[in-house]
Amino acid sequence: MDAERIRNLALVSTTGAGKTSLAEAMLFSAKAVSRLGSVDEGTATLDFEAEETKRKLSITTAFHPLQWRKTTVQLMDTPGEDNFVGETKVALRVADSVVFVVDAVDPVKPQTLKVWSMVRERGLPAVFFVNRMDRERASFDAAVETLKEALELRLVPVAVPIGAAESFRGLVDLVRMKAFLAKDDGTVEAAEIPAEMAETVQELRGNLVEYAAESDDGLLEKFLEGEDLTPEEIVQGLRAGISGGGFVPVCCGAAVRNIGASTLLDLVVDFLPSPVDRGPVTGRDPKTGEEVTREPTAEAPFSALVFKTITDPYAGRLSVLRIFSGTLRPDGNLLNPNSGATERYGQVLSLEGASQKPVEAAGPGQVVALAKLKETATGHTLCAPEAPIRLEFVELPTPVLSYAIKPKSRGDEEKIAQALSRLQEEDLTLKVRRNPQTRELIISGMGQIHIDTLVERMARKFGVQVALSEPRIPYLETISTTKKGVIYRHKKQTGGAGQFAEVHFDISPLPRGRGFEFEEALVGMNVPRNFVPAVEKGLHEAMESGPLAGYPVVDVKVRFYDGKSHEVDSSEMAFKIAAIQCFKKGVLEARPKLLEPIVKMTITVPDDAVGDIIGDLNGRRGKVMGMKPGHGFQVVEALVPLAEVQKYALDLNSLTAGRGTFTMEPAHYEAVPPNLAEKIVAAAKAAKEEG
Structure with missing residues (x-):
């Protein structure tokens, strides 16, 4: 497949923006699926895990290719919930571009800045999609202005809504200068631009042409001389500006009614880069450590990054990889420079929601899966044995919430170990360890929802029922x-x-x-x-x-x-x-005394929450060691007794409306204050008497 005709696309958002609904609308518009899936009704193609259907939110990244205007668009629907931000960060590592979905009424939520910073860190071209324009109080103009101010972006509308809230019925594509109106059957039809919008549309069209012209010297000269740019030239200029990060296009719609999905797909094909546009991938020679590159062509030596592992008690283990160079065909051998093993594989599988479809060949930009690789894990590279290369992965966020875990039934100790091992293969943000002092098995995750879904998956996929408790503090x-x-x-x-x-x-x-x-x-x-x-x-x-x-x-x-x-x-x-x-x-x-573990905390919070955070830390017997200012936020460093912050992730969310983040690492031990020591000693003796 021609790499120029590939668009590798991650859909990202915060919770509740309707990102998966938009992905479903894109699949339906492209006839990749026969019906418009619904998250609320539990019929979404991309939210197929039982835990996702139950909670009506994405937990893992789902994949599905579609065809649009002779171009393959590889969709990656990432989770919006902050508990699963590791999935989003990994998807951005292998994406070429992003569609950032926001809610028309509430476009900037607590986690919007975090997700956008991850997009910018990867240097990915993006399109904003203002969704849910049919909601009460929805305003496209207000949403665009809010995004501009909060994210400090140059946003340029490439489509504008026809109506809003209950009267929202379609949009005007400013590139093609056509209106698209919703039909009752979930499709849209082209129509004339409403007369009452003509003046506004012409003004916005002029702004769009100006943005296109400034991205290319030749187009700018033509524009300044008063000549009209052709539609092809406008697309050329906008594409250059978007890829270079000069500005970010924004369009709109209502995904559950399939309004805006086809226009968005046109924008993806016209404006967002192919693997060829993104340029060669860089890695290291596993033997010499020297930097090596691979061109994103079908003829180049094969290289791919395994960025996800899917385990199933019945279907086995799937390694999901993004191809950066070369062509992958069924039945072959690949080198894994991370493990040093040569892996034999059979079918090459395209992931389509919960199902897999064998393909005869896959090239740069495509996401495929290989089954039952023996020595390949998430983060490993697979490459042609004669042209070794090792690609970098990403640094994943540190888990922030821990529980002691044990099986509810005696005799399940071995089953729980196997289940956690399999779940760790799928989810690198899950950490499992045994505390040698307390002899407890400890699991650590990104938050309460993350831990709860892991427990549910253990029961559903591996038949292990477990009980959670707060870990015992390892006093000395x-x-x-x-x-x-x-x-x-x-x-x-x-x-x-x-x-x-x-x-x-x-x-x-x-x-x-x-x-x-x-x-x-x-x-x-x-x-x-x-x-x-x-x-x-x-x-x-x-x-x-x-x-x-x-x-x-x-x-x-x-x-x-x-x-x-x-x-x-x-x-x-x-x-x-x-x-x-x-x-x-x-x-x-x-004169014996108790010692308690002290942890070093690095807490990043918005400026307006710093006072509350410091007051809260003082109430936890914490010592603030310093503060570092950032743009709109502060980084607070503190030493705090572990006993006071075992569930700090939940408390920080409450204090900062979900806008705060933190990391925690062991520091040292200090003496417990006498009044607290007496209570700890009494509790320990009571527990001993109870057996």
Whole structure:
């Protein structure tokens, strides 16, 4: 397939703008599907997962190609919900252009700036689509002005609505100077431009021509000399301006009524770039590390990026890849430079919503899938074995919300591990780890909706029912002062051989982070040296569960300087028991204290929310370490006890109306305030008594 006739397109938005409805309208207009799918009715081709149908929102990126004016448009319908922003970021990595869908009544929502910044970071040409023009209070002009101000864009209307709200019935295409009116059967028909709009349309058309002319020196000269630009020249100029980022076109419609979809497809074909227009892809030679390029042609050596993995208990594993160069045909071998493996594959599959269709060949710009690759994961490159190249992936957002997870049924431990492993292959923003101290299995995700859908998918796809709980805080215990001359005698006589051991310790605190030190300082032969390893082993065992609340003991030095033994009743076990009890006695006498984990937080919030955020952090025993100004936002750096921010993602959303983001990483341990320590110790003892 000619790469010039490919448009690789990501549809992005924030929640509720009607992005998937627009994708459904585009598919219907192009006759790629036989009926207009509806998100509300659960019949959408692209929202086919059970969790998507239930929530009426996109959770994963869905794919479907369509044909429009002899051009293949590869649609990628990305999630708008912030919990699944990782899916959107990955799709933008492999897209050539973007349609950004906004709501006509509320065009700039809390996450609009975040999503738009991701588009700009990738340098992708874009078209804005003002959707839901049939809503009450819908205003195209107001929406355009709001977008201009909030995103600081040069927006140029390429279509304007005919009517608004209840009277909205079509639009005027300013490029072709035609009106398109909605019909009852969900299609549109060309019509004359309404007379009452003629003056406005001519003015906007003049602005459009001026934007087109300024993008090309030859066209500008012709325009300034007063000559009319041809429709082809207008398209040429607008395409150059859009690809160069000089301005962003904006059109409008009502997706659920299929108004505007065909005009948008014309804009996509005319104005947005092909893989050839985007130029060669750059990567690294996996052996030398040198930069190498691949031309986006069918004849070039093959290269593709695996940007998504789909797992299914029945159909198996699909690796979804975007082709950057070369041609992929069924039944061949590809090199994976990330794993070093040569992968054998069979069919090449085109993804069409929930179904897959075999294809005979696929080239630059196309998104296809290969089944059952053994050593290929998301983020890996596949390339021709004779021309190796390794393509970069993206840095994914860090999970912000964690839960302890366990199966509801005993015996499902193995099933839960397998299910989480499969889900991690699909979703790189899901993190799974086992806390060695609390022995809990912890899952971390991008928010509550993300975690909830993962739990639902585990039940539906893998038959595992799980329970979630707040993770236990990994507190530690230590001592505040030195205690010398701690003596413990272990003596037991129950008939037959007895047990006897006596140890003398000096116990002292170490600087934070030093862990444990053991010093053997025996003199004389009161304690045979062969019992020293048993003493040290007993100390390590005693440190696993401190006497204060049962948490591990850290930053302690024990000096073993004397003791007593019995030639018959002393044994390694006796000295181990004596060491354990002497250590516990000494810790309790050396003013023990609890330590809690402190995390470093980097919080990005709008300027108007900074005061609330700082006040909230102070209420969480946090320490603000600094602030960095940005354009319309502030970055707040703080140190906060982990116990105070386990569900901070939910609280930050509430404080900033969903506009704030944060990252969190372990920093160090600090002493728990005495009043809180008493409560923690009491709770730990109560839990122990309850078993």
